[in-house]
Amino acid sequence: MYVCLCQGVTDRDIENAVSDGARSWREVREVTGCAGQCGKCACTGKRVMRDAISEQ
Ligand code: FES
Structure with a gap:
């Protein structure tokens, strides 16, 4: 997505x-x-990042 x-x-x-x-x-x-422009996508991006780190 x-x-x-x-x-x-x-x-x-x-x-x-x-x-x-x-x-x-x-x-x-x-x-x-x-999140370089609107910034509104930062929350979702951070969540995806945290999930990816925790799955390593
Ligand atoms: Fe690209 Fe938010 S900065 S959708």
């Missing part, structure tokens, strides 16, 4: 960022560009 429509970031993109070593929201944002 799309988390950030304006940057075209999906939950898979965030999971891949975590797989590649991202461990903070700042790092995920740097890699994916998620």
